Amino acid sequence: xxxxxxxxxxxxxxxxxxxxxxxxxxxxxxxxxxxxxxxxxxxxxxxxxxxxxxxxxxxxxxxxxxxxxxxxxx
Numbered sequence: 470x471x472x473x474x475x476x477x478x479x480x481x482x483x484x485x486x487x488x489x490x491x492x493x494x495x496x497x498x499x500x501x502x503x504x505x506x507x508x509x510x511x512x513x514x515x516x517x518x519x520x521x522x523x524x525x526x527x528x529x530x531x532x533x534x535x536x537x538x539x540x541x542x543x
Contacts, residue, residue, distance in 0.1 A: 474538050481531050488524045492517075 513521050 471541060474534065474541060478531075478534050478538060481527065481534060485524070485527050485531055488520065488527060492520060492524065
């Protein structure tokens with residue numbers, strides 16, 4: 470059980486990192502690290518909106534799994 474939870478946590482972590490990196494589509498590194506302030510106030514549409522919603526859901530799953538891991542190991 471402990472190994473399965475850790476494996477799921479690892480998979481969700483790597484997927485969350487990749488999804489966050491995909492959100493900076495076509496922008497340079499300055500946009501990735503906060504140098505591009507114009508992208509903050511844009512409206513998300515289509516695939517970009519779906520990717521954003523998937524990121525939020527994946528972050529919520531990550532949080533739930535982290536809480537479960539702390540309960541099981543604690």
